[in-house]
Amino acid sequence: MQVLRRSLRRFDNVAYHLGHITQLDLPKAAYDLVVLHFVLHDIPPAEHPRLIHALVRKLKPGGRLVLRDPQGHGVDPASPIQPYSTLFGREYALFEAPNIKNEEYRRDGDILLLMLKQPEYGWLDRVYYLLGLMNTFNVVYPQLQDMDFRLDAARFDLPVYIILGRHDMNNPSQIPAEYFDLLEAPSKQLFFFEDSGHGMIWEEAALFHKIMVDTVLAGMGTCVRAQRDYTLHKHTQ
Numbered sequence: 001m002q003v004l005r006r007s008l009r010r011f012d013n014v015a016y017h018l019g020h021i022t023q024l025d026l027p028k029a030a031y032d033l034v035v036l037h038f039v040l041h042d043i044p045p046a047e048h049p050r051l052i053h054a055l056v057r058k059l060k061p062g063g064r065l066v067l068r069d070p071q072g073h074g075v076d077p078a079s080p081i082q083p084y085s086t087l088f089g090r091e092y093a094l095f096e097a098p099n100i101k102n103e104e105y106r107r108d109g110d111i112l113l114l115m116l117k118q119p120e121y122g123w124l125d126r127v128y129y130l131l132g133l134m135n136t137f138n139v140v141y142p143q144l145q146d147m148d149f150r151l152d153a154a155r156f157d158l159p160v161y162i163i164l165g166r167h168d169m170n171n172p173s174q175i176p177a178e179y180f181d182l183l184e185a186p187s188k189q190l191f192f193f194e195d196s197g198h199g200m201i202w203e204e205a206a207l208f209h210k211i212m213v214d215t216v217l218a219g220m221g222t223c224v225r226a227q228r229d230y231t232l233h234k235h236t237q
Contacts, residue, residue, distance in 0.1 A: 006177065009195070022054040032063050040069045050205065098169040101195045102203045114202050135160070155184040161216055162189070165196035165203065 001018055008014050017024050034055050043051060055065055116126050162180055164173045175190065182192045191211055196203040 008174075022050060026058055028057050029060050031058050032060055033066065034058055034063070035066045035068070037068050040067065058068040099195070100197060100203055105162075114199070150179050150182050154182055158186065159219075160188040161191070163191045163193065163200060163208070163211065165198055165200035166192050166194045167189075167197040168196045168200070 003017065018028065036055065036137055040048060040051075052065070053100070059065060064128055093139060121129070160183060162176055164171070166173055177190065180188065191201040193204045193207060201208045
């Protein structure tokens with residue numbers, strides 16, 4: 001709950017409730033939209049009908065119930081592109097696009113088109129980019145289904161910079177923010193791009209460039225010293 005409050009601290013119209021959804025004291029027929037984000041798989045299947053019925057009762061007439069949940073343990077590696085692309089496309093249209101303020105990004109469409117339009121890319125580069133994207137869906141994502149970086153990568157012996165789009169639904173900010181708090185590293189910094197979704201390096205390109213030049217590159221000497229001191233301290237414990 002602390003991570004959630006910190007992630008949403010800039011919003012003054014958010015109420016927080018902790019408990020079982022069927023027992024929370026929330027008004028009936030009062031909400032236009034209810035989103036259940038990666039919750040169902042943690043609840044026994046026998047309870048799903050009661051849970052969904054309770055959520056539906058909270059909706060106004062004509063309201064929408066949106067469910068997002070992993071399908072089993074990972075996606076079939078034989079052909080995962082379609083479910084991933086469909087899921088990400090719906091998330092972008094529903095949650096990210098309305099919050100994007102960069103008119104050029106909104107006009108050009110999405111990350112894929114922006115990458116393919118870059119003038120420094122030749123046709124062979126574009127082909128390799130698409131092949132790399134396919135391999136990401138086919139090979140990388142299925143391997144990540146059962147990984148939890150909070151457990152599997154909780155310490156690095158090098159500086160860490162995490163940059164997040166506040167409206168990113170592919171990588172909701174509260175999860176990496178929690179990971180950042182747990183992470184051990186010689187130095188670490190967390191940046192939020194408040195007017196961006198998943199494509200923050202294009203949506204707020206000037207801010208990304210400033211961070212890379214003024215923080216990452218400018219701090220390399222300091223980071224090397226911090227890494228050396230961190231390593232010495234770790235080995236003397």
